[in-house]
Amino acid sequence: MELRELRYFLAVYETGSVTAAARRCFISQPSISAAIAALERELETILFVRHRKGVTATDAAVALYDRARRVVDDALSLKALFAPPPASEVTLGLMPSLDIPRVLPLLKPLTEAGDVRLFLVAADEPCDARIVARSMTDESEAFAPLWSEGYVLALPPRHELRLKPQVMLADLDGLPLIGRCNCENADQTGDLGFKPQIVAVATTEEWALALVEAGVGATVLPEGVVRADARVATRPLADLGLRREVGVAYRRADATSPAVTRILEAVGHAPPRKRAA
Numbered sequence: 680m681e682l683r684e685l686r687y688f689l690a691v692y693e694t695g696s697v698t699a700a701a702r703r704c705f706i707s708q709p710s711i712s713a714a715i716a717a718l719e720r721e722l723e724t725i726l727f728v729r730h731r732k733g734v735t736a737t738d739a740a741v742a743l744y745d746r747a748r749r750v751v752d753d754a755l756s757l758k759a760l761f762a763p764p765p766a767s768e769v770t771l772g773l774m775p776s777l778d779i780p781r782v783l784p785l786l787k788p789l790t791e792a793g794d795v796r797l798f799l800v801a802a803d804e805p806c807d808a809r810i811v812a813r814s815m816t817d818e819s820e821a822f823a824p825l826w827s828e829g830y831v832l833a834l835p836p837r838h839e840l841r842l843k844p845q846v847m848l849a850d851l852d853g854l855p856l857i858g859r860c861n862c863e864n865a866d867q868t869g870d871l872g873f874k875p876q877i878v879a880v881a882t883t884e885e886w887a888l889a890l891v892e893a894g895v896g897a898t899v900l901p902e903g904v905v906r907a908d909a910r911v912a913t914r915p916l917a918d919l920g921l922r923r924e925v926g927v928a929y930r931r932a933d934a935t936s937p938a939v940t941r942i943l944e945a946v947g948h949a950p951p952r953k954r955a956a
Contacts, residue, residue, distance in 0.1 A: 680721055682754055685747045687714040688726065692744055696733035769795055769938045772802040772809030775861040776884055777925070778903040781826065782810065788945035795941060807938035808929035816928045823948040824926040831902045831913040833887075835894040841912040848918050851875065855896035857887050862900075 690700035691711060701708045719726050726743065727734040736744075769789060773782065789797045802809045816822050832851075834841050840850060852873040858880040878896045881887035884904045891898055892910045901923055905913055927946055929939045 684714045684718045685751055687711050688718055689747055689751060692736055692740060767795055769941055770798040770800060770806040772800050772804060772806035774802040774811045776904060781903060785946045808927050808942045811928050813924040819930055820928045821931050821934060822926050822928050823943060824924055827922055827924045828901050828903045829922045830899050831915055832897055832899055833891045834897045834912045835891055836910050836912055845917045846914040848916055857881055857890045857896045857898040859887050859900060
């Protein structure tokens with residue numbers, strides 16, 4: 680008597696149909712029928728009466744069911760004793776203005792690890808750690824820097840400002856601009872000496888670049904988020920010394936947690952060492 684035959688018997692008994700049992704077990708109907716026939720020969724009894732609507736269990740099948748159920752459940756529980764531990768969960772928050780080419784290599788060690796299940800959420804949602812600009816962190820968080828970048832002015836392809844050897848902030852006065860509602864340094868650019876002429880507000884970097892390509896206006900954004908194939912002209916702003924430092928922020932209280940350790944290892948930062956007592 681094989682465990683497989685008992686499994687197929689249980690499927691037929693519980694579904695009342697060879698067809699339904701085959702679907703449940705992901706095998707063909709003849710395989711189910713052959714297993715039941717072999718079981719009936721070994722037990723020297725009839726387990727099911729076939730009819731047009733399915734099968735009806737005999738008294739022998741009713742007597743066998745509880746014991747077969749225990750045998751199969753016990754076998755499954757034995758297998759579970761030696762199963763690998765469930766994957767640990769890691770939740771990483773991402774600010775919306777990150778550039779994909781830089782972020783994907785950081786995620787790869789986590790997505791390829793067989794013992795980690797990665798969840799990605801917005802940077803302001805509950806998470807183990809988050810990749811954000813340093814300006815977005817608070818005193819309760821530690822910060823492991825990843826890269827630093829400046830800001831550029833993105834212009835429509837044929838805009839006259841692209842011909843200037845040097846673009847200044849004053850050149851933005853009266854220039855139609857596309858605002859970025861997810862700008863991480865909005866509080867540091869509030870006083871430009873003039874009131875910007877905002878003609879549109881983009882909710883994502885993709886929308887901001889698309890509107891620039893369409894000629895709606897120009898925008899200022901981190902240099903790394905401009906795609907290599909974007910049909911825009913980019914120029915640094917000579918008198919804008921603004922830069923953003925991007926890194927992994929995590930709660931200091933969670934510095935030695937397994938999730939934070941895995942994230943820091945994935946991005947190339949050694950996890951913080953515990954202090955000796």
